[in-house]
Amino acid sequence: MQNPKNKNYWLFQIKSTDFQLVKALRVNELKVYPIKSQRVKIQKGDRIIIWKTGKNSGCYALATATSETGSWPYSKNGLTFFKNNTATQPNVKFKIDLNLWDKPLREEALTNYKAFDRFRGTLPGINYKIAQNHFFLVEELAKNHLSEYKLSKSFVPYHKSKDHPLNLILFGPPGTGKTYTAISLAVAIIENKSLNKISKIDRSKLRLRFNEYMNEGQIGFVTFHHAYTYEDFVEGVKPHSENQSVAFKIEEGIFKQLAFEAKRNMLETLMSNIPKKEIKISFNQLYKAFLQYIKSDQFNSFVTFNKQRVYLHRIGRNGDFIVRKEKSYNTNTVSKSKLRVVYESIPQIDQIRHVDADIKALVGSINTNIFYGVFKELKFFEKEYIKALANLQQQGEASDNTVESFELGALANQIKDQTKKYVLIIDEINRGDISKIFGELITLVEEDKREGNAEGLLVQLPYSKSHFCVPSNLYIIGTMNTAGQSLEMLDLALRRRFDFLEMEPDPGIIKKVNKTPFIDEIDLVKLLNAINERIEILIGRDFRIGHTHFLNLQSLGDLKEVFLYKIIPLLQEYFEGDLIRMGLVLGEDFVKKEKLENENVFANFDLNVFETETLDTFKLNPIKNLPKKAFIRIYDKDYSG
Numbered sequence: 001m002q003n004p005k006n007k008n009y010w011l012f013q014i015k016s017t018d019f020q021l022v023k024a025l026r027v028n029e030l031k032v033y034p035i036k037s038q039r040v041k042i043q044k045g046d047r048i049i050i051w052k053t054g055k056n057s058g059c060y061a062l063a064t065a066t067s068e069t070g071s072w073p074y075s076k077n078g079l080t081f082f083k084n085n086t087a088t089q090p091n092v093k094f095k096i097d098l099n100l101w102d103k104p105l106r107e108e109a110l111t112n113y114k115a116f117d118r119f120r121g122t123l124p125g126i127n128y129k130i131a132q133n134h135f136f137l138v139e140e141l142a143k144n145h146l147s148e149y150k151l152s153k154s155f156v157p158y159h160k161s162k163d164h165p166l167n168l169i170l171f172g173p174p175g176t177g178k179t180y181t182a183i184s185l186a187v188a189i190i191e192n193k194s195l196n197k198i199s200k201i202d203r204s205k206l207r208l209r210f211n212e213y214m215n216e217g218q219i220g221f222v223t224f225h226h227a228y229t230y231e232d233f234v235e236g237v238k239p240h241s242e243n244q245s246v247a248f249k250i251e252e253g254i255f256k257q258l259a260f261e262a263k264r265n266m267l268e269t270l271m272s273n274i275p276k277k278e279i280k281i282s283f284n285q286l287y288k289a290f291l292q293y294i295k296s297d298q299f300n301s302f303v304t305f306n307k308q309r310v311y312l313h314r315i316g317r318n319g320d321f322i323v324r325k326e327k328s329y330n331t332n333t334v335s336k337s338k339l340r341v342v343y344e345s346i347p348q349i350d351q352i353r354h355v356d357a358d359i360k361a362l363v364g365s366i367n368t369n370i371f372y373g374v375f376k377e378l379k380f381f382e383k384e385y386i387k388a389l390a391n392l393q394q395q396g397e398a399s400d401n402t403v404e405s406f407e408l409g410a411l412a413n414q415i416k417d418q419t420k421k422y423v424l425i426i427d428e429i430n431r432g433d434i435s436k437i438f439g440e441l442i443t444l445v446e447e448d449k450r451e452g453n454a455e456g457l458l459v460q461l462p463y464s465k466s467h468f469c470v471p472s473n474l475y476i477i478g479t480m481n482t483a484g485q486s487l488e489m490l491d492l493a494l495r496r497r498f499d500f501l502e503m504e505p506d507p508g509i510i511k512k513v514n515k516t517p518f519i520d521e522i523d524l525v526k527l528l529n530a531i532n533e534r535i536e537i538l539i540g541r542d543f544r545i546g547h548t549h550f551l552n553l554q555s556l557g558d559l560k561e562v563f564l565y566k567i568i569p570l571l572q573e574y575f576e577g578d579l580i581r582m583g584l585v586l587g588e589d590f591v592k593k594e595k596l597e598n599e600n601v602f603a604n605f606d607l608n609v610f611e612t613e614t615l616d617t618f619k620l621n622p623i624k625n626l627p628k629k630a631f632i633r634i635y636d637k638d639y640s641g
Helices: 021-026 132-149 178-190 195-199 203-215 254-273 283-294 336-345 355-363 368-395 400-405 413-418 434-445 492-497 507-514 524-538 556-574 579-586 628-632
Strands: 009-014 032-034 047-052 058-065 091-099 127-129 167-172 219-223 235-242 245-252 309-315 321-325 331-334 422-427 474-481 499-502 591-595 616-620
Touching (some): 009 132, 021 058, 047 132, 091 132, 167 178, 178 422, 178 474, 219 254, 254 422, 254 474, 283 309, 283 336, 283 368, 321 368, 331 368, 336 355, 434 492, 507 524, 556 628, 579 591
Parallel strands (some): 009 047, 167 474, 167 499, 422 474
Antiparallel strands (some): 009 127, 032 091, 058 091, 235 245, 309 321
């Protein structure tokens, strides 16, 4: 057994160009790794920091050496993560003690500690000895970091998704915790956990996780209102100031942005699971990507066989190119269908020796010189596109053009289960004009219409003309205040495509959060139940009072504040200022009935018209002056105090 005093501490720096560290850690396949320096000094029992260099550098695992340096065999799966021949070098075996693949301790987290000023002083990819205090501090920080997010130290490669609905609306009266629950549900979806399990986590820690997912782009939050539009939600033309003038640009809304990132992750997951082999693409896939390239800033002009420049005039409805030569206003059309014929007949551009004869033989009499220029650009783009797809296989990172042009088709459930989940929370979803905000995209949110399913649909957006889909790893959570609109009045298209979960007033939560239902002898549970029972009789269950108004109260003064600023204003809104009905809910301690002493204040008029001999007036008593018995008598009419 190694003497603890002789134990060494190491930093293994791993370059992404040498080894796919995150993917290997994710499936527990980092057990042997090649050593580049100080090979004879590594002993069994030494402690190791597994450090990724380059982008997102930091500590991704802590390990213990289980061998000295040797020529230990790699597992078949372990070898697949190497990108070069470094696997042939002398190596060491180790076991992972702390796996941080999903939540690494980033390098910037160490910058606040002066001890780390000279922590990394050698070339990336080199292993070298570090001080014992460095290792122990990293270990402590890593454990605290992992504990904060309550992540498991073991990893299950494929998670079967929990039964969270793709489209859900939480509806109920004000104060029933709809937004609170939406936040918890968003974290539950992303972490693939049940809502019940997430609800047991300390709220401050849960909010930290929620905020981190928002910062990482996995959660979006938006509030609908009467002026909110399709242009805000999906995409629209917005003015921008440029060089003291106003220019109009297409600006993406939160829905399009989040759907795009969700699709990017789904595509990268798909490509990482495809066996590495020759990439074959269809003409339609290539042409769709080619159109995106032609519309981008990367493209300038076509060049004909005799070196003339040809510029794009516009793209036709069928994807045809309408072009014009330099210094000319005359246009020519290069059709997609004829490009396809030539593409499928001539594999390489250098096979065209005689432009007129070779092209006319395939597509007939056209301007072959211009046609050649467009075809040449298509073949040039094909090479770059295949190269990008090959790079995607290796790196697992997709460019924007690749994401936009790639059609996922029907994905296996295994692929879907591996993708990250994205969540869009729409607060007050019923306050917006759904048909105008979603437009034609309302159909695309249906589960079977999501991209990645057999019946997935694409639409062309009106401003950018790009193709858009809603991927199956994007979840939508809406909240709806039923005091503002009943479920029956909700847009029918939305009702058909969303699941609904009612959030009712739950007096039991008052006991759970406050530890007791009593405030200065006032039973808050009975108080809430009595108020809601009367409201339901008078105007319906959608207008009840939520339990959140009665949480974390410490004194009678706190309760009076709740009534003054929350309960009374809500009741005034519900009953449109009718103090008689408010009196039926709260009682005579709150609403005072007074006889009109001076009826002569009115003009001469027959009071029998009102079917009464006298006129009464009603006033709200000042809440701050009410004794505790006034609140008790709301639910106990005979209480005298």
